Amino acid sequence: MVTVSRETELAQPLAGPSRTLRATPPLRAAAPAGDRWVGAAGLPGLPVPVPAEGANAPAPASVSRETPGAAPAGSALDAAERADRAAGIPAAGADTPLAQALARDARRRIALAGAEFAKPMRTRVLTVANQKGGVGKTTTTVNVAAALAQGGLRVLVVDLDPQGNASTALGVAHHAEVPSVYDVLVDGKSLDEVVVECAAIPGLSCAPATIDLAGAEIEMVSMVARETRLDRAVTAYLQSHELDYVLIDCPPSLGLLTVNAFVAATEVFIPIQCEYYALEGLSQLMKNIDLVRSHLNPDLHVSTILLTMYDGRTRLSSQVAEEVRSHFPQQVLRTTVPRSVRVSEAPSFGETVMTYDRGSSGALAYLESAGEIAERGARGQT
Ligand SMILES: Nc1ncnc2c1ncn2[C@@H]1O[C@H](COP(=O)(O)OP(=O)(O)O)[C@@H](O)[C@H]1O
Numbered sequence: 260m261v262t263v264s265r266e267t268e269l270a271q272p273l274a275g276p277s278r279t280l281r282a283t284p285p286l287r288a289a290a291p292a293g294d295r296w297v298g299a300a301g302l303p304g305l306p307v308p309v310p311a312e313g314a315n316a317p318a319p320a321s322v323s324r325e326t327p328g329a330a331p332a333g334s335a336l337d338a339a340e341r342a343d344r345a346a347g348i349p350a351a352g353a354d355t356p357l358a359q360a361l362a363r364d365a366r367r368r369i370a371l372a373g374a375e376f377a378k379p380m381r382t383r384v385l386t387v388a389n390q391k392g393g394v395g396k397t398t399t400t401v402n403v404a405a406a407l408a409q410g411g412l413r414v415l416v417v418d419l420d421p422q423g424n425a426s427t428a429l430g431v432a433h434h435a436e437v438p439s440v441y442d443v444l445v446d447g448k449s450l451d452e453v454v455v456e457c458a459a460i461p462g463l464s465c466a467p468a469t470i471d472l473a474g475a476e477i478e479m480v481s482m483v484a485r486e487t488r489l490d491r492a493v494t495a496y497l498q499s500h501e502l503d504y505v506l507i508d509c510p511p512s513l514g515l516l517t518v519n520a521f522v523a524a525t526e527v528f529i530p531i532q533c534e535y536y537a538l539e540g541l542s543q544l545m546k547n548i549d550l551v552r553s554h555l556n557p558d559l560h561v562s563t564i565l566l567t568m569y570d571g572r573t574r575l576s577s578q579v580a581e582e583v584r585s586h587f588p589q590q591v592l593r594t595t596v597p598r599s600v601r602v603s604e605a606p607s608f609g610e611t612v613m614t615y616d617r618g619s620s621g622a623l624a625y626l627e628s629a630g631e632i633a634e635r636g637a638r639g640q641t
């Protein structure tokens with residue numbers, strides 16, 4: 260049976276503003292001073308009064324008619340203006356889920372436009388791990404990193420997967436001759452020699468992975484301090500670079516590369532796909548984290564869990580979400596990331612969804628997730 264996802268339906272009306280939004284200036288430049296992220300709670304549920312006739316100001320030329328009242332992502336709006344515009348979005352009847360979803364996304368767009376994130380108390384190093392493949396590790400790493408950087412923070416992505424998918428999504432070259440994380444781990448190069456700035460997103464940089472990294476696990480087996488090589492490199496790098504976040508994208512295994520990531524980080528960030536097998540393998544992951552904590556890195560802990568590829572129409576998704584939340588009430592972010600065509604398309608253009616289609620529901624979810632992460636970081640709740 261062929262089913263059409265909600266996201267596919269939504270993608271059509273959103274296609275217009277997306278190309279317009281790409282041309283807008285970076286969020287940071289336009290954000291009003293002191294306009295800090297206030298968290299995602301309550302946004303979707305805001306009561307929306309039905310406006311008086313004519314109360315809906317005509318949308319600016321750069322905004323499509325599908326997002327009435329929405330401002331371009333980079334525009335500076337003060338809180339009162341945002342509230343005004345959000346109130347101008349007509350309430351949709353309970354029997355029109357598509358209109359409701361569009362109105363909700365339009366409100367989220369307005370609420371998130373120009374959001375700046377608070378700095379964490381100290382540099383946070385998060386390893387994005389889950390030994391299952393295809394659960395959204397790379398997608399989460401690059402999009403959360405991009406969202407944090409767009410919110411004014413300085414972020415480094417370390418691509419630790421030989422596939423180099425994170426490097427691709429960030430538009431960073433990673434063919435065989437490029438200096439990469441392999442040179443850091445195997446040849447002892449400094450991260451300084453391999454890190455490159457991501458052209459599309461100021462404040463975001465990346466240590467790319469080349470296919471050489473596939474051999475690194477075997478080459479490192481006989482090396483001295485083989486588990487701590489990445490940690491040393493990251494620690495040295497942080498001494499001469501002021502960063503707010505380091506996100507390490509792990510391969511789908513629990514081998515030596517992932518162990519290096521666990522030793523280099525203090526926090527583990529686990530994306531969990533809302534599918535039937537989601538929790539299988541999680542206990543193995545937790546056991547490995549415990550092992551690394553007791554032998555190599557006493558500070559390591561799971562701080563953040565994000566539910567990805569959530570499909571609100573299926574009972575399975577909500578059951579998985581409920582179960583994960585009951586096991587990890589503190590760690591699971593309130594935001595869930597929906598299945599989104601735009602999210603999966605973005606890497607083929609060498610982009611994150613945060614620049615490819617910043618107004619799409621997937622990008623909004625990643626922006627809200629980044630907001631929650633930053634909020635916790637600023638409160639020292641890590
Ligand atoms: N929210 C999403 N909506 C749609 N597709 C997604 C989403 N998140 C990830 N994907 C797609 O799922 C596949 C696996 O995601 P990826 O991030 O590469 O997983 P991992 O790094 O865990 O192997 C990719 O093709 C990616 O584009």
Ligand SMILES: [Mg+2]
Nearest residue numbers: 396397420424
């Ligand atoms: Mg990956």
